[in-house]
Amino acid sequence: MKKITAWVLTAIMLLTSFAGCTKRGSGPDATAGPEDKPDETHGVVSLRVNYETEPNCVDGAPVFSWAVNSAIRGTLQDSYVIKVARSEAELESGTLVWDSGKVSSRENVCVQYGGAPESLLPATRYYWKVAVETNKGETLTSGTESFITALGDNGFDTAQWIAAGGKSGADVERANWIWLLSGDSQGSVPVKTEYFRKTLELGKTVRSAVIAYAADDYGELYVNGENVIATVESDGWEHGVFADITELLHGGKNVLAARVVNKQEGYGALLIKLVIEYTDGTTETVLSDKSWIATDKNPGKAWYTADASETGYKAVNSTLKYGNAPWNSNVTLTDKNASAPLLRRDFEVGGKIRGAFMYASAAGLYQLYVNGVRPDETVLNPGRSEYTERVMYQCFDITHLLKEGGNTLGAMLGRGWYIGAASPYGGVYPAFIGKLVIEYEDGRRETIVTDGEWRVSEQGPVLSDDIFDGETYDARRELTGWSENGFDASDWQPAAVTDAKKLGIGEPVPQLSGSVRVMDRVAAQSVTEIAKNTYIYDFGQNLAGVVSVKLKGEAGTEVTLRHAEMLNDGNKGSDGPKGTLYTANLRSAKATDRYIMKGAPEGETYTPTFTFHGFRYVEISGLGTAPELSDVTALVVYSGLEDTGRLTTSDALLNQLISNTYWGQRGNFLSTPTDCPQRDERMGWSGDAQIFCGTSAYNMNVKTFFDKYITDLNDCQRDNGAYPDVAPATWRQYYTGAGNNAWGDAGVIIPWIMYQRYGDSSYIEKYYSNMKRYGSYLVSTSQNYIRSVSAYGDWLSIGESTEVGVTDTAYCIRVFDILEQMALLLGKDKDAQRFANHAAKYREAWIAKYVRSETKLRNETQTAYLVALAFDILPEEQRQAMADRLNERIVKRGNKLTTGFIGCSLLLPVLCRFGHEDTAFSLLQQEEYPSWKYPVLQGATTIWERWNSYTIADGFGDAAMNSFNHYSYGSVTEWLYDSLAGICCDEASPAFSHFILRPTAGGGITSAAGEYDSIRGLIKSSWEAADNVITKYSCTVPGNTTATLYLRAASADNVTEQGRALAETEGVEIAGFENGVLTLTLGSGDYTFEIG
Structure with missing residues (x-):
């Protein structure tokens, strides 16, 4: 059907020929390459190192990525030059650390640093830029970006773990x-x-x-x-x-x-x-x-x-x-009366500084101060990891905060995920490790490390802190200037020195993903007094974070902040009078912060430090008058991920669903992908993560976030090869297992999705042997290639129960299909054949056990048909008939879904793949229970754990498992990007070097517009429709990429591009026309098509 011209085929082959991050040229004189002169019209943009913008903890040889921006259609990169230097001035003058020279290559993603390993010093900022030559004769240049290296092999060397550890004043001997x-x-x-x-x-x-x-x-x-x-x-x-x-x-x-x-x-x-x-x-x-x-x-x-x-x-x-x-x-x-420990160290700076970088980590949490100032807005450092294996360390550029003469470092410690209700580790006490590296302009280097010279006090203001339960802060105990130079710390104690073994943790390693930080601020929308001196503020949005409140009152006044996602309505399931906070679904999590005022005449502001909550409402009590709306602000906190997706339609309810998915991701992508941010759980459920992974990669740049989670999964892999249901571990790990299909399978599926979206195979290589062990585990726990052992199956399905063996065995097929592709990618052909054989045997067993006839399954649930079709289990000649049977059964149910976690993500893609778009849109637009729009109509501002977690008619669902911020059902948003907007990854071309544009209209939607900032550049796709037929379509194909566009049309002659016939349009080639679908191949550029 497709007829692709030679230049497009060549472009696709060149763009997709690189697997993973490959090392590129080094050494030749760059004068043979593009000139280093910025161009204001065209340029090289979106510079990233290790997939992040200006990362500050780069370990080992970095990889570079960039996007090519040109107004000329059909632009492809012919060559590039990367230059790296110690300063911007040296970058311009040519005093370089590394010069790639002119490298003839189409690749602009995951290009590895090619200098000698020793050429990048630890604890150093480097500057870089790139220039490219294109097939159109252009020379395009970038601006300058930078990155900071990690500590390198020596790590924290002479630094020691320190903690409070003064005399306890008590013991339990003889008791x-x-x-x-x-x-x-x-x-x-x-x-x-x-x-x-x-x-x-x-x-x-x-x-x-x-x-x-x-x-x-x-x-x-x-x-x-x-x-x-x-x-x-x-x-x-x-x-x-x-x-x-x-x-x-x-x-x-x-x-x-x-x-x-x-x-x-x-x-x-x-x-x-x-x-x-x-x-x-x-x-x-x-x-x-x-x-x-x-x-x-x-x-x-x-x-x-x-x-x-x-x-x-x-x-x-x-x-x-x-x-x-x-x-x-x-x-x-x-x-009991000890506060969160405060640590400090005075030191001298003896000259003009070129750069100063503080590296820090904690058993628990820490907040860093330099001369009384926080260096950035990151919170909850060092984040969550499998502490028994590793703790992450962060890097802070504090050059601008230091001065010649006396300076002071300070750190306040919290309990976090290491100690307390959220901890499975039996943490001992909060501890801190740090290393400050100062480089002077004359080339000298000096280090300040944590050791017994640091001083500690437990008389600070944070009296208690807990991830689940909240924080108590007594402002009367504030030690003004405690982290500033000149503070009198004569009554502070020497810090106690400990070590990682005593703390029960692994050694600190460079941070794998961006820190949690304050990413947004939401003002209170309304306030209601529900009892004397008790006020409830509504932020209008369910979110994860803390409330910052400005207060005025007498010293000793205790102000209490309680958080909740919903208000009681007096209906079934309410746990209090109408209008009060509904907290039953928090289970044992107290979600309560307490602030004891110091009585500052000018007022005071409280922002919790070492906790977070999932909430829409906050109840503030203890004050005689309500704080003004402008004085109550919700700080939205999650991992510092860059937004990459935007999608809007003519349908207001659908737009709210899209927003709910985005906010669900915001609320749960906090150091690890959790199931919920509010109750006493907040666990990194692997099944939820793999199901939502594709959607999340449209919404945000999640590459390093999932690199870190992949590491967690492998850190928690069991000795028998099983990947865990939950990673990192939690105390509830006692109740959870490993190796449950769709959950444990995340250890294989997520690395593959990351490779497809971002083109990096390094984590596939790194954990390939672990994934092989997992495959062996699946086979060993199957009976004649039928696996039926998982605890969850199609979790939370509605009205139909899919046999566990149906989904377990189907996911085994999915895993081995991916393992085969991974093995081929890595050149391990024997492994690939073995994996293919396993997949074939699982398919044969699945068909023998679960297929009734050429048109029917034995277990006729929606999810059973969906896994059979989505994972290509059935013979090709049977698939359409089975899809038709699935469609028939959905229509008979009044276009209502019965799927749970597994089936929901597959439902609409499978229907569209087999020509049942009308049913797919009917399901999308369904407003009755159960459906995606049903919670929206009940007032949802995030995705709920259940379709009916709350209903206006019947009140609340079972509080034992009733989260109002649970992103799994939001996996439908991947289909909205793939099919509604039509921006779809081509599995044969990782990282969108070539991609698919397949816009689909339906459901009475008259317009849709999607954007995706892919790792290679901004992709746009928008359309207008009448009677569910697209009449106008616009798209943007980034430079150095190509796309295949599928448009429904009467013929090629019925389609024009900005008034021109397609045959006369630059950058457009007609590749085929079949069954009312026109196939076009597009070079880079902006296009607008009219369909007659």
Whole structure:
């Protein structure tokens, strides 16, 4: 059908001949290449290093990419010259670190640095530019961009991990782990809660009293009815707490009361040590032992008070001296009143600086300060990773923040994903590592590293912080100027030196993807007073981040900020009165920030540091008057990813759906692709990620983001080869598994999608052996090439249940098809044949088990047909009939879907592929439940976990699993780009060197306009339609690319380009016409077609 002219074929072959990042020329004199003179009309644009704009932690040999911008149609790059230098001046003068010379090549993506490895120094900024010559005789030049190198092989060398680690003031030596057994054994205590009491009679005056507490798994402690300690919900027995209770004790009767929750079968116990010093110089020690009483029955609401009834309590009957197995001596104690640690180091700068770069990481989180100033808007550094394998480090250019003479580095530490409710790691305590590299203009280099010379204080303002639960900040405890030079830190303690092994973490490695940062700000839209001094602000958009609020009030005023995605409506499922925050779906996550005011006359602003929430609404209480709307702002935080896609249509509801998908990605692409940003989960579910990966790559440049996630998946790969359901790990990993098809398959599918979109095969090469192991694991857990073991299947399907074997086995086929392509890409032909054989056997088994006839399947669900057709399982001669059967069944259901996570992403593409566009658009435009538009009509501003997470008629769904920011169903947006806008990747031409334009009208939509900033340049595709027929189509093909355009038309003669016949139009070649579809091949340029 297609007839492609010689020049287009040549262009496509040259553009697609490079697999992965290939090394290009070095050494020849660049004067033979293009001149380095910018051109204001044409140019080389979108310069990237390692797929990012001006990255600041480049490790090893970088790769360069750029786009060619020319107004001349059919422009292709003939050659390029890359120049790299230490400064912009040296770049212009020709004092170069590397000169590629003139390299004859079409490639403008993933071009590897060709200089000697030692030519790029660590901790150094480099400047670069590129010039190209084109097939049209043009010389196009770029501006200048830069990048900063990482620390190199020496890494942090002399730097040490440091932490607070001062004298604890308490210990648990000689205390006993105690419990009340009721027919069970200490090693198999069931899930339950026990209550403990101890009565003390004090006959002397107390000078001081310090109590230490630990619980397996978690709980709380009261002294004379006052809450003293509460530990977060986790398996946190290693993290004890001590508190000064001097003011709570008095002469006569005193009561200690504790509650301990054993959240999973195993060991459960309480550990207490109280040391009392009297004014007469004597001391008394109270230990947890058999003198305590306990009950495993609920003793009532007032159980913690001194006068509570002790009916039903018994003497504890299980004790184990601290230090013995299984707990051993592993409890660490932190001061209840200790703040997030503050670290500082003064140093001198002895000359004029050429460059200064601070490299930093943490076990937990850190916020960096230089002479009292934050160097950028990044937050939640170092981000989330599989800490047992690696922690990421960041680089900050602080050249402009240093001055000759005295300077100060400061860091505040938080708990993050390392310690607390979100942590599976049993983190010890927050710790910090840093290395400042200063290069002077005279060439000298000096380093400042973390070591015992740093000073630490735990008397700062952040009293508690937790990813799930929020932050408490006491502004009265602010230490003004603590990170500035000249601050009096004489009462600060020396930092404690530790190491990665003691912290239970891997060594720091250069950051793989951009840091989380403040990416947007959303103003409050309205405020409602729902109770005295309690106000709810609506931002009009579900998002992930924190609220920054300007306040005025007296010192000591406590202001509470509670967050929620929805408001109660008084209907089913509400957890409070109408108009109040609906928080049931947060489960155990408290999502609450507290701010204690310092009483500044001019007012004060609070912005949480070490937490984030998923919310649309914030409730602010504790103030006499409501803050002005302009004083309440939501800071939107997620990984610093560049927007690359824009899509709009004539349909307002569809536009809202597109927006919901984008905001769902914003809310969940925070260091790792999570399922939800609000409840006590926020896990990197691999199935959700692979299903949404294609959509996400249209919305944003996600290359390095998924490089990092691919690393997480491989860090978490099991010994048997299974990829995990969740990466990085979480404490809920205990409840999740590995190797579930569509979930574990992400370890193979996502690297392939990244290669298709960005042209980089390095991660395929890096983890190829791991992916092979995964393939072997799939075969070993299949029976005669039928696999039916996964826990999820077509998760959250509606009205139809697809057999797990149908989807499991289908995904095995998908995995082995991809592995075959990967093996061919890497030149591993024997592996490719073996993978092809496995795929063939899985296909044969699938057909034998699940096909009833040439037109029907045995398990006739929508998803069963979809995987059969999308993954090319069926013989080619059967596919159309099966697609027709699928279409028939959808129409009979009133054009309503039944698909879950797996099927939804395949539904519309499969229908369109087999000629059922009308049904695809009917499904897209469906407004009844279940459908994509249904949540939009219920008020959704993000994608929901369920089609009916909330309905105006029936209220809320089951709170146990009811996220209002859950992007998976937003995978339909990939089809909107691919088919509605018509911008589609050509799998034979990675990274859009050649791509497909296939616009599709339907559903009464009269116009659509899509843009995609591909790695090779901006692609545009827009159309106007009447009666579901495109009448006008416009597109932009970037320089150095080609495209194949498919247009429905009566004939080629019925199509013109800006009034010209196609045969007379530059850059356009007619490749064929068949079944009402005109095929055109396009060179680069802007085009507008009229279809008669």
